[in-house]
Amino acid sequence: MPSLGVNIDHVATLRQARYRETPDNPNAEPDPVTAALIAEKAGAVGITAHLREDRRHIQDRDIFLLRKKITTKLNLEMGISEDILHIAFQIRPEDVCLVPENRREVTTEGGLDCVAHDKTLRSAIARLHDVGARVSLFIDAEEKQIAAAASLGAEFIEIHTGSYANKFGEERATELEKLRRGAAFALSLGLRVNAGHGLNYENTKPILALPGLEELNIGHSIISRAVTVGLETAVREMASLIAAG
Numbered sequence: 001m002p003s004l005g006v007n008i009d010h011v012a013t014l015r016q017a018r019y020r021e022t023p024d025n026p027n028a029e030p031d032p033v034t035a036a037l038i039a040e041k042a043g044a045v046g047i048t049a050h051l052r053e054d055r056r057h058i059q060d061r062d063i064f065l066l067r068k069k070i071t072t073k074l075n076l077e078m079g080i081s082e083d084i085l086h087i088a089f090q091i092r093p094e095d096v097c098l099v100p101e102n103r104r105e106v107t108t109e110g111g112l113d114c115v116a117h118d119k120t121l122r123s124a125i126a127r128l129h130d131v132g133a134r135v136s137l138f139i140d141a142e143e144k145q146i147a148a149a150a151s152l153g154a155e156f157i158e159i160h161t162g163s164y165a166n167k168f169g170e171e172r173a174t175e176l177e178k179l180r181r182g183a184a185f186a187l188s189l190g191l192r193v194n195a196g197h198g199l200n201y202e203n204t205k206p207i208l209a210l211p212g213l214e215e216l217n218i219g220h221s222i223i224s225r226a227v228t229v230g231l232e233t234a235v236r237e238m239a240s241l242i243a244a245g
């Protein structure tokens with residue numbers, strides 16, 4: 001059964017909407033670290049946070065506090081910049097998910113290009129391994145990318161489910177089949193498989209049938225649902241949905 005990693009970025013988005021200049025102000029709320037502890041209590045097996053170069057949501061203090069306080073595991077999502085790599089080397093997360101980053105995007109839009117960035121990725125992966133992190137590459141379910149990811153020495157790929165999530169009806173079924181073939185190909189090359197992006201309470205169930213799927217990283221829909229039912233309930237509902245398969 002796949003497990004649930006909860007992405008808490010959008011708790012920080014809400015805080016930054018009011019406290020962009022002063023995230024340490026005692027009034028600054030909501031606190032993503034408190035949210036992470038609630039998510040753990042409600043069944044998350046890990047906490048994911050994306051420290052973006054533009055610091056639009058998660059801040060450095062959040063990452064350092066998460067490292068100290070969470071008791072499951074930290075999955076640091078990051079682009080490959082020296083600045084963020086140095087933070088990763090200091091905090092030594094259990095997992096790192098490398099993603100492409102573009103300052104103009106609203107959220108991560110596509111997967112990494114493991115072919116074009118072979119050299120940079122290879123070096124970042126080796127340096128992250130040196131501090132004990134397992135590395136996952138966030139990629140589209142394309143054979144070329146999966147084969148390149150396998151050659152780079154990362155343990156995991158995280159299959160980008162965004163285009164599956166944004167299609168409906170037959171088009172969604174076609175996307176699901178692409179994800180299924182991609183996961184099977186990755187497993188055949190010795191990669192481990194996670195998935196995420198755009199998953200919600202309506203579209204997650206079919207994803208659970210992907211071969212070898214270990215972890216789903218879900219953020220926006222859980223944090224959105226938490227506004228109406230509370231975070232603990234929102235995480236419990238998603239964890240039960242996954243457990244029910």
Ligand code: PXP
Pocket residue numbers: 007009050077097099107108138158195196197198199217218219220221
């Ligand atoms: N996985 C990766 C690599 C992501 O970039 C994101 C978005 O930050 C997620 C999972 C979670 O996506 P969502 O917030 O749409 O659930």
